[in-house]
Amino acid sequence: MKCPYCLNGEIVFRDEMTNFVNGITVVTKGIDLKECLNCGKKFLSNEDKEKINKNIEENTKYELALKQNLKAMRLKAGLSEIEVANTLGISKAKYLIFEKNKKMPDLVMAFKIANVLRCDIKDVYKLKKVKKSGTQN
Numbered sequence: 001m002k003c004p005y006c007l008n009g010e011i012v013f014r015d016e017m018t019n020f021v022n023g024i025t026v027v028t029k030g031i032d033l034k035e036c037l038n039c040g041k042k043f044l045s046n047e048d049k050e051k052i053n054k055n056i057e058e059n060t061k062y063e064l065a066l067k068q069n070l071k072a073m074r075l076k077a078g079l080s081e082i083e084v085a086n087t088l089g090i091s092k093a094k095y096l097i098f099e100k101n102k103k104m105p106d107l108v109m110a111f112k113i114a115n116v117l118r119c120d121i122k123d124v125y126k127l128k129k130v131k132k133s134g135t136q137n
C-alpha cells in the first residue's frame with residue numbers, strides 16, 4: 001500500500017504509538033495505526049486519536065526524577081564506604097552525601113562511581129516516573 005500524500009512511501013501497520021511528554025516515553029498500545037515510512041504521515045481513527053490523547057494527558061501528571069541505588073550496588077560489589085571513597089579519591093563524608101541522597105554527583109563523578117562499583121551507570125542512577133507535586137490522584 002502506497003501513501004496517498006507523498007504517493008511514494010510504503011504504509012506500515014502498527015498496533016502501538018510512542019509519544020513523549022516532558023521526556024517521559026508514553027506508549028499507547030492496542031491501536032490501529034497506519035504510518036508512511038517516507039513522509040511520516042499517520043492515519044488514525046478518531047477513537048484511536050482519543051485513546052492516545054488520553055494517555056498523553058494522564059502522563060502530564062508525572063515527571064522524571066533521578067533516583068540512585070548506590071548503597072545496594074556498593075554492597076553487591078562487597079565494598080565499604082571508605083573503600084569506595086578512597087578509590088574515588090574523595091572523603092568518606094563527601095561520598096556519603098551521594099549515598100544518602102543529599103546531593104546528586106555530576107556526570108563525571110556518577111560514571112566514576114559506576115566504574116568503582118563495577119557496574120553500569122544505569123544500575124546506579126535511574127530516571128523514575130513520579131507524580132508531580134501538587135497534582136491530585
Ligand SMILES: [Zn+2]
Pocket residue numbers: 003004005006007008009036037038039040041
Ligand atoms: Zn507518505
